[in-house]
Amino acid sequence: MNKKPRVLSFSGVSGGGKTTTIKHLIHQLDHAQALYFDDYEFENCPDICEWVEAGADYNAWVLSPLITDIQLLLKDESLDYIVLDYPFAYLNDAVKDLIDVTFYIDTPLDIAMARRILRNEQEHGMSELQSDLHNYLIRGRAAYLEMEKTVKTNSDVVLQGEWPTVLIVDRIIDELRKRSV
Template sequence: MMKKPRVLSVSGVSGGGKTTTIKHLIHRLDRAKALYFDDYDFENCPDLCEWVEAGADYNAWVLSPFITDIQLLLKDQSLDYIILDYPFAYLNDGVRDFIDLAFYVDTPLDIAMARRILRNEQKHAMHELQSDLQNYLTRGRAAYLEMEKTVKVNSDVIIQGDLATDLIVDQIIEELRKYSV
C-alpha cells in the first residue's frame, strides 16, 4: 500500500509570518517539503485589489502549476508532509481536496503591516513607502480584511500570529499530534 504525505496549508495575511513559520517547521518535521505560493507566476490571475472589489471569487485564481507540483510531491513516498505556504485554505476548488489540515496564522494587521514595511521597504525611497501605505489605506486593507473574513473561518486551526515563531511551530506540531490520533 502506497503511503501518501499529509498536506498542510498555512494561510494568513501578507506579513503574517507564514513563510518564516514554514521555514522553521520544515526543520522540525522529518521528511517534509514546502511549496511557496509566492514562488509561482500564475497566468490570467486577477489583480488582488480588483479581485477583492469584484467579490473575491477564489476560483478566479487558476493555480495549475501549483497543483501540478502538489500532485508530484504526493507521489514521493519519502515524504511525510507537504506544507503549502498558500493564502486560500480550502477556498480554491483546485487545491481544496489535496489539503488534509489548514492552519491560519492570525496576526494583528498592525504587526503584519510593520513586518511588510521592514521586509519590503528597506531599499525604497520614502515616496515609495508613502505610496504603498496610501494604497493600503485606500484599497489594500480590504484584501487583508477579506482574509480574516473568509480564509480564517475556513481553516481547521487558528494560531495566534503575534507569538514567537518557535511557539507558533510548537502549536502546529501539537495540533498535528491531535489530528494524527
C-alpha cells in the same frame, strides 16, 4: 506500501508570519517539502484589489502550476509532509481536496503592516514606503479584511500571529500529533 504525504496549508495576511513559520516548521518535521504561493506565476491571475472589489471569487484563480507540483509531491513516498504557503485555505475548489489540514496565522493588522514595512525596507529601501502605505489605505486593506472574513473562518486551526515563532511551531506540531492518532 503506498504512503501519501499529509498536505498542510498555511494562510494569513501579508506580513503575518507564514514564511517564517514554515521555514522553522520544515526544520522540525522529518521528510517535509515546502511550496510557496509567491514563487509561482499564474496565468490571468486577477489583481488582488480588483478581485476583492468584484466579490473575491476564489475559483477565479487558476492554480495549475501549484496543483501540478502538489500532485507530483504526493507521489513521493519519501515525504511525510507537503507544507504550502497558500492564501486560500479550502476556498479554491481545484486545491481544496488536496489539503489535509489548514492553518491560519491570525496576526493583528498593525503587526503585519510593521513587518511588511521592515521587510520591504530591507529589500527596496524606504523609497517604496509611501507608495505601499498609500495603496494599503486606498485599496489594500480590503484584501486583508477579506482574508480575515473568509479564509480564517475556513481554516481548521487558527494560530496567534503575535506569538513567537517557536510557540507557533510547537502548537502546529501538537496539532499534528493530535490529528495523527
